Amino acid sequence: LPVLTTPSPRAVLGAVSALVYGTELGEAKTFAITGTNGKTSVVYLLAALLEAAGIVPGLSSTAERRIGETVIESALTSPEASELHGLLARMREEGVGGVVLEVSAQALVRHRVDGVRFDVAAFNNFSQDHLDEFGSMEEYFAAKQRLFTPEHAERGVVVVDGEHGRRIAAEAAIPVTTLATEYGQKADWHLAITRQSLDGVSFVLTGPNSAYFRGRVPVFGRFMAENAALALIMLHEAGITLDRVAAGLPRSGEIPVYIPGRLEEMTAGGAGPRFFVDYGHTAGAFASMLEALNEVVDGKIIMMFGADGNRDTTKRAEMGAVAARGAHTVIICDYHPRDEDPADIRAQLLAGARAVGGRAEILEIGDPRAAIRAAISRAGSGDVILYAGPGHEDHQEVAGNMLPYSARDEVRGALRESGLLP
Template identity: 50%
Template sequence: MVTLRPSHTQPVALGELATQLGLPAPGSAVAVAGVTLDSRSVRSGDLYAALPGANVHGASFAAGAAAAGAVAILTDPTGAEVITGAGVDLPVLVVPDPRAVLGGLAARVYASPPAGLALVGITGTNGKTTTAYLLDSALRALGQQVGLVGTVETRVGPTRVKSERTTPESTEVHALLAAMHEAGCATCVMEVSSHALTLHRVDGVVYDVAVFTNLSQDHLDHHGSMERYFQAKASLFTPERARHGIVCVDDQWGRRLAADAPIPVTTLAGGAEADADWRIIADPDDPAAFALTGTDATLDLRSALPGDFNRVNTALAALVLLQLGHDVDDVVAAVRTDPHVPGRMERVTPTGGGTAPLAVVDYAHTPEAVAAALAALRGHTAGSIVVVLGAGGDRDTTKRAAMGAAAAHGAALVIVTDDNPRSEEPAAIRAAVLAGARSADATAQISEIPDRREAISAAVAEAIRRGPGSAVAVVGKGHESGQDIAGVVHPFDDRVELQTALDAWCGGGA
């Protein structure tokens, strides 16, 4: 497990941390140089946070943490009893909810967020990763060292580490911010998930700019309702978490957020007729070109990725750059830099080139994202669209039928297959998606091929059979390089499998 931290920290007395928590100072003089909640990541001088887990309490690993060099432990009353029973001889800070105070402690130990590092936090159901990569690309074009934290990877300057979740735990977040500052980064661009906001992962961070892309059904297994999901997102746009907001008002949630946010907000609308500070005016002759028009300026921009939603993502990135103080002309030039956004409307071609159907992989895993991806693809093909999709197990079950319906409305052929079934029965997940597709008032053909590799190959073959101008969209997993089946992650990359199928059916471009 790779954990990125600064190479140097100024140790903080454990007594100072106890005082911060309102606890009496421990009797021993202990200095804390790092913080972690993962016993496998403990380094000498660390405060180990032993948190209650879904199956095992982190206090069960306290002895191992002590052996690895931990100098103190933060836990709850239950954890304290476990630690005492295990005979671990370390100072213990006991609070009712250790997760809720962990961000503040990590911020103190890592002196984070560091002065001079501009922070951008991006939230929303769809578009977080694309907007983050657009910003990263533009900032690099402006000559900056950039830190990136998100669904695909974490970057500290040139160093890259594959991400385990969209937003890391608070201990990692503050360590990363300190490491970015140490590496000379001028800006950190971070995807901020709703889970991160409700589970205290970004506590202690105040973003210079917070960005809202959109809100649609997702993660209701965690939040329980759209209202609670919205409130989680809206909490980013408070003085405790951000100084300025940029909000897309194309949906009801964005309009509500812009009206109610207690911080200054700049609004963006995807159409010329909408009421907003900035509006997108599409070029009728060029789907990639558009004008971003505000009260005092107009920026002539181009979207490097297809679809109306990517014009919005591009405009959001431009507005962030303006808010950070970059010159208009520099912003236009920087945003025109062509980024690589892994698994987001990512085109896949045969190894040897040659004639093949237009084929893309996209991370779309909500009804709205599936519809938007297929609509974007429709703008680039005159033939039939064949879509391969499934739905993830152990996640929001209520969106599965709607995903199937969205696919049926946007494609000529829908091939339902397995995504990441995780601990659920794959056939039951497919049945829900199939039911939605078949109930849609659409003319699409519906097919079921459980094996995802076979489904992708069949989609390419069918697109070829349907003739020139046809296209293939493989949606749901995007950049992911594994398929989780019954707790075992098997190597599987939609981009690799799609290219293999194109090579097989198109003769490798020969």
Template identity: 40%
Template sequence: MITAVAERIRSARPDDGPVEIVGDAGARVTGATLRAHEVRPGDLFAALPGARAHGADFADRALERGAAAVLTDAAGAERDALRGSDVPVLVHADPRAAIGPASALVYGDPSTRLEVLGVTGTSGKTTTVYLLEAALAAAGATTGLIGTVETRLGGQRLPSAFTTPEAPDLQALLARMADDGATHVAMEVSSHALSLGRVAGTGFAVGAFTNLSAEHLDFHADMEDYFAAKARLFDGRSRHEVVCVDGPWGRRLVTDGTVTVGAPDADWRAEHVVALPDGTQRFTVHGPDALELPVTVRLPGAFNVTNALLALACGAATGHDPAVLARGLAQVRVPGRMQRVETGQPFLAVVDYAHKPAAVEALLQTLRAGTSGRVLAVLGCGGDRDRAKRPVMGRLAAQLADHVWITDDNPRTEDPAAIRAEMLAGAREVDGALVDEVGDRREAIAAAVADARPGDVVVVAGKGHETGQQVGDHKVPFSDVDELERALKRSAGGRP
């Protein structure tokens, strides 16, 4: 088995040099993990180099828990716990890149037993994946979902630690889904996942691209580096490629055979869009082979028309009837994405995950277009993340909302007041803007609700589906949806 794992790594990473096997090349492994404390008997433990420590420093714990083999680099193989170890050690120049193909083999190459549809891009991944899952289910597929909000296996919900799980976890999850009868899996694919090899070893039936705007520039060197990470989903690992081409980044991905979405000259496009007061949208889809199809989605905003188009095109790429797929779109609601909170109040109250400039701009423009009243926005920025976006988000909020409450998001290890100050600096560039600073997020939400009048819109942006607030090293229970609902029930303005 170890020989087979080494050969899989060699074939997947031919430019990374040889894979050395130290010890019994015939040892059998039955699972894989990156975490020593999660090792189960028979696992391959991937001891990866890190910024603060080397995974091989914890190899003794992995071995005590029954690791059957270890994958590491030359530096890791020299650690005391592995020198002279009784278990085989695979030594490779880039074990992080190698663990994906190795895990896929260990778990029986589950993506060959499933139709995996991956969606990447800056905004819209979550919504598109939910729409795609519903469309495929309507077409008779047995579906799984892997994403930011949750992982779903049939009717069972599992929490998501990452938008895209680490490679061994992903392969184990796909194997479980295949074993339990899933036929199609819709999953979000983040730039981190593509950069760090989390989806290495996964074959995609469809790779889809939504859009690109500034985000994660604390991780990526610049926008070109960010785009290059996203583009890896379109390096041949996806059998079909479906790309939204209403912006320049998407157009750069187009090659022969690419299915295009969203632009007037695209293969899939929408016309005659009608936005109803409750946020529902109806439009006509024009697609390949003279397709003309009426579609309804219960999500407001032009970007959600594009997300629905992308979902339809992805489902059609796997051979399903677009008319049947469209039936599944009509009832989709996405947690924390344009999520309405209703307690009988005479104004619209919405929670949304928008936490980057382009998303905040699109959110507020959409809400502005749909109301004759005021737009009241509660917004913060996360700590230990891209600082450049903070004044931009503050300025956009001040430009597009009638009243803004700058508050805390997930400050993490930063001073919350310093984060707010950077946002306020941008907001105060807007002449005549009405902006308040309320550090306590609960109080900021209550203040916005108390200020609301009939016909207004209250939007709480940034955290969406999240159920905790990261303060220092602690996560404090906090839900924008729950807090907004409580504020509405407490406020006299929240009763008709």
């Protein structure tokens, strides 16, 4: 038998997988989203909007893979090329008409999405993360820029509120359309917030040739409206009109989306206290969430979080500082310590928080179960608790062991103990 060798198997795995699975000429519309924060939310919003347009969605995200109604557990943000093309082939068999993928910087440099040429690729934001893997912010950014080349995408959609979005728009090797959410920023599309509360955010999106969409996302935060706008523009760029999407939504324009572990409310709404669990684990994510909460919360904001062990240590002090600036009470607990001493991780977060000074009460409670109950004991009517980090996850990684732990289940149990849930 002939034997072929290559010095870089990963570099050819995508092309080989596309041939094996016959996915190089897929019929479904394909979408990719990259950025530091909010990728998973964009994926789920796109899937919900595809359904509204009458198109069966398939998705791959940090939280899960989904083929129509079939859910598959997710191990990586972006699967290896061989798994990805197998997933695409299965989606084709199941009649999926729109495929949405969350694409990490690691996936791009490790060739995990090779062999797929997306109809539309998008970029939403950029902030510090993964510097344990990338030598600098510039190297991390360059990895994300790879998505906006003819090898990977036909066209792009880019949020240009920040410097890095403007760079991608200017330097991309493919046609790009732009979105701005800040007043006065030059762009093809513009987003305006019309109303927001803890129960959601309403917005108006306008674009070229009198394009117009009025909608609502049932999750709080300006950034969530931006995620929805980005998803709508991606569909528009793929030839799926805003009118077609709107026809499949309620008259209010509400997008019926559920995003696992992303600002997921554990309480039942009402006067509060209200408890949210989120996957955000960067200073940038913390800043966006706390800014949004301070715009809509009259009471106290109580934030609890930890940090990954054996990951980018340089972001820890800033995570603590951002939390202390935006919350009234900061509770620092353990997340995934992995092979590090949990006390050392907490100390770095605490140092960042205490360096800020100001209004925040700062507490160290290593056991997240005890931290949850301490947060609830400090919350009254009109207050909000935000537990950032674990999101949808169902384990803690400690010294090589995967210990069962679901933040969502633990929070629900503590809320029942306190009489705040039936």
